[in-house]
Amino acid sequence: METRKPWWILVGGRQRLGRILAERWAPERNLVLTSSRPWDGETAWLEPLARVTEVRTLCWNAEDPALVSRMGADLEGLAAEGITFENALISSSTFPMAPLGSWTPESLEATWRMNLSFPFLVAQAMAPRMANGGCLQFLLDTAIHRPWLKRLPYSAAKTGLAALIPGLAQVLAPRVRVVGHAIGVVMPDEGSDPTFLASRSLLKRLGEPGDLDRAIRYAAESPYVTGEIMTLDGGRRWV
Numbered sequence: 001m002e003t004r005k006p007w008w009i010l011v012g013g014r015q016r017l018g019r020i021l022a023e024r025w026a027p028e029r030n031l032v033l034t035s036s037r038p039w040d041g042e043t044a045w046l047e048p049l050a051r052v053t054e055v056r057t058l059c060w061n062a063e064d065p066a067l068v069s070r071m072g073a074d075l076e077g078l079a080a081e082g083i084t085f086e087n088a089l090i091s092s093s094t095f096p097m098a099p100l101g102s103w104t105p106e107s108l109e110a111t112w113r114m115n116l117s118f119p120f121l122v123a124q125a126m127a128p129r130m131a132n133g134g135c136l137q138f139l140l141d142t143a144i145h146r147p148w149l150k151r152l153p154y155s156a157a158k159t160g161l162a163a164l165i166p167g168l169a170q171v172l173a174p175r176v177r178v179v180g181h182a183i184g185v186v187m188p189d190e191g192s193d194p195t196f197l198a199s200r201s202l203l204k205r206l207g208e209p210g211d212l213d214r215a216i217r218y219a220a221e222s223p224y225v226t227g228e229i230m231t232l233d234g235g236r237r238w239v
């Protein structure tokens, strides 16, 4: 008898790490991918994905005043088709850099909204749509242990998100599990020096998408793990 593939949702699944993970997961999972922008015309990489699995695309933008009702309607539509999620990964973020002295209330608000409010609202919308024993996972940053000094508000927002992991795990137990991943540099920003960044870790290398993929699969497949933050940073926080 054919078993149905589980559904995984990747919030921020269009670019960079999100897209790489979607491509790795496609053979074994059906996927819902979100982006802040409409998906029209994005066929070059989605078509091959859709040949190996079922893929749905949604538009969830942190700046959208109707975000909460839009997420609710989208998830209700999927639930009407019998879709619940074994795993949800919330990856979306911004990584703004500015020296102390130049932050404004607006730029701070935007940083909190994208890196803290948005993941929280997504978690709130996703929780009732998770399958029993499902895992809600958040991408954090090793900055929760040692902040990026030119990106203090980003570091603080991720630290706030880290504080939510045990809290959400308690609120959602025993039905849904919650896990965070505090990752080191995997895909350096344009203009940064990968050799220098690699030297600032015990293992003297950058992370690879496979490192993250393994940890996410481990959490998804470990029914006794919840409320946990795994640090995958090659020991950056000890240097």
Ligand SMILES: NC(=O)c1ccc[n+]([C@@H]2O[C@H](COP(=O)([O-])OP(=O)(O)OC[C@H]3O[C@@H](n4cnc5c(N)ncnc54)[C@H](OP(=O)(O)O)[C@@H]3O)[C@@H](O)[C@H]2O)c1
Residues within 6 Å of the ligand: 012, 013, 014, 015, 016, 017, 018, 034, 035, 036, 037, 060, 061, 062, 063, 090, 091, 092, 093, 094, 095, 114, 139, 140, 141, 142, 183, 184, 185, 186, 187, 188
């Ligand atoms: N890259 C690394 O080495 C690294 C290191 C440490 C931690 N992390 C964490 O890992 C995650 C993924 O990192 P990344 O570097 O691949 O991605 P990223 O560039 O930080 O952001 C992921 C996605 O967020 C989405 N986004 C931007 N503005 C948005 C908005 N207004 N509403 C909704 N979504 C929005 C964008 O996708 P759309 O334009 O399609 O919406 C973007 O591709 C992030 O949470 C990051 O903090 C990454």
